[in-house]
Amino acid sequence: MSPLGSYLLLSSLLFSIGLAGALTRRNAILVLIGIELMLNAANINFIAFWRYGPAPAALTGIMFAIFSISVAAAEAAVGLAIILAAYRHSQTTDLDQMNSLKG
Amino acid sequence: MTVSFLILAVVTVAGTAAAMGLRNAVHCVLALTVGFVGIAAIYLQLDAQFVGLTQIMVYVGAVAILAVFAIMMTHSPTSVQLPAYSSFWLAGSVVAAAVFAVLAWAISLSPAYTRQAPQEPDVTAQKIGDALMHRFVLPLEIMGLLLTAALIGAVVIAMDRKEEMK
Numbered sequence: 001m002s003p004l005g006s007y008l009l010l011s012s013l014l015f016s017i018g019l020a021g022a023l024t025r026r027n028a029i030l031v032l033i034g035i036e037l038m039l040n041a042a043n044i045n046f047i048a049f050w051r052y053g054p055a056p057a058a059l060t061g062i063m064f065a066i067f068s069i070s071v072a073a074a075e076a077a078v079g080l081a082i083i084l085a086a087y088r089h090s091q092t093t094d095l096d097q098m099n100s101l102k103g
Numbered sequence: 104m105t106v107s108f109l110i111l112a113v114v115t116v117a118g119t120a121a122a123m124g125l126r127n128a129v130h131c132v133l134a135l136t137v138g139f140v141g142i143a144a145i146y147l148q149l150d151a152q153f154v155g156l157t158q159i160m161v162y163v164g165a166v167a168i169l170a171v172f173a174i175m176m177t178h179s180p181t182s183v184q185l186p187a188y189s190s191f192w193l194a195g196s197v198v199a200a201a202v203f204a205v206l207a208w209a210i211s212l213s214p215a216y217t218r219q220a221p222q223e224p225d226v227t228a229q230k231i232g233d234a235l236m237h238r239f240v241l242p243l244e245i246m247g248l249l250l251t252a253a254l255i256g257a258v259v260i261a262m263d264r265k266e267e268m269k
Binding site for chain 2: 001002003004005006007008009010012013014015016017018019020021023024025026027029030032033034036037040043044047048050051052054056057059061062063065066067069070071072073074075076077078080081082083084085087088093095096
């Protein structure tokens, strides 16, 4: 198998791609997808450290990854609902045009 | 670094990079599913079969479909001509590249970089179920509560207020 560092490098690259997308895209849905990518990069770290750690039989890394996936799913549902509500209000998902907090 | 890891890494990075770089939002989500499948394959390579299949079910099966639905529901004819990137895309890219440089520098200096995997652990779905029902039962219950609250909250937020006023 590859050494632990290759998985860590891959996950940091995925995190940076997600961060770049969240910072540069104009579509609010794609910004949310960038945040999901960052959460996925963290999950790869959980699983990699679990597999290469001293006590993989304790299953803590797997449990943490499963709970993290569940939280990310709930976050995606609420985030998309908020985007839909904002779209109904302003008729756009363009973040450069959503620059007013007043109704 | 093994060949299988390199192939999976290239597929995953290409899919996610295309998801964040393409102009058409629907194409972005399609590329994103490729990236999610690559991440699931990496979990399978790390002997975490349950997490890999959960990743396929939750991300490829639910989150990507949800994102496609949201894109279709918010599609307006005028948004096609708008630029895909925000006005400060250069600063955002520089920040992301700097974050990756710092992370890669820290990882390459760490003693964990060359660590090799121990013996393959014996992880079955039964053991995961046992752990969820005994040692991790309180987090499991809290997760159920969180999912219920999140789904009710999502429905309430996305509900059309005009229907209420009638």
